[in-house]
Amino acid sequence: MATEPNISAELRTLDTLQSTVDLIALNARAVQTSIGLVEQMTSADLSKPTPCADWTLHGLLTHMIAQHYGFAAASRGDGDPTRWKPRPLGADPVASYRAAAEHVLAAFAEPGVLDRKFPLAEFSADYEFSGAQAVSFHFIDYVVHSWDVAKTLGLPVHFDADVVEAAFPVAQAVPGGDIRLAPGAAFGPEVESSTEDRLDQIIAMLGRSPEWTR
Numbered sequence: 001m002a003t004e005p006n007i008s009a010e011l012r013t014l015d016t017l018q019s020t021v022d023l024i025a026l027n028a029r030a031v032q033t034s035i036g037l038v039e040q041m042t043s044a045d046l047s048k049p050t051p052c053a054d055w056t057l058h059g060l061l062t063h064m065i066a067q068h069y070g071f072a073a074a075s076r077g078d079g080d081p082t083r084w085k086p087r088p089l090g091a092d093p094v095a096s097y098r099a100a101a102e103h104v105l106a107a108f109a110e111p112g113v114l115d116r117k118f119p120l121a122e123f124s125a126d127y128e129f130s131g132a133q134a135v136s137f138h139f140i141d142y143v144v145h146s147w148d149v150a151k152t153l154g155l156p157v158h159f160d161a162d163v164v165e166a167a168f169p170v171a172q173a174v175p176g177g178d179i180r181l182a183p184g185a186a187f188g189p190e191v192e193s194s195t196e197d198r199l200d201q202i203i204a205m206l207g208r209s210p211e212w213t214r
Helices: 009-019 023-038 043-047 057-075 093-108 131-153 161-173 177-181 198-205
Strands: 117-119 128-130
Touching (some): 023 131, 043 057, 057 093, 057 131, 093 131, 117 131, 128 131, 131 161, 131 198
């Protein structure tokens, strides 16, 4: 039997979220927000820096696309690490992003997806996560990455209150400590912030400064 990775007790509570909120619908709304923002970019924007310190917008988009395909494959029980590898953006980066986003949304919309086990190669080589945990991971990624894209493009980002409130406990459950300093860590160390804005609090918890500007 696979050994559970060293995750916090808070992370295990993500399994209970599905009894209080519609994770699939919330995730879809976060991803649709990201699509709407990406559709406003131009090819000249691809070289712009993002709140993700190591990535331009080009790098961030290739990461987001790879994550969409990786999570979609995992939802079908496919744990092949190559599903998570970045792929070229192609001649139309917006179309490439939209196709990847719609692909994962279709995969997550399949009946019973939250009852499945997800082999997430980027998180653990041999442990399978619950459907609720996996969809929660994807959900928080696309709340944060939508914010990343918006900041990069100098655009506002808006989520309904229920999306932000559902994202808050997921952000709290993300493990902290030295794991945030490891190469390739999903999120950087928490940033100190006195903001009272709920979305900005999430952003700060996950290693971005709410005051970030290009």
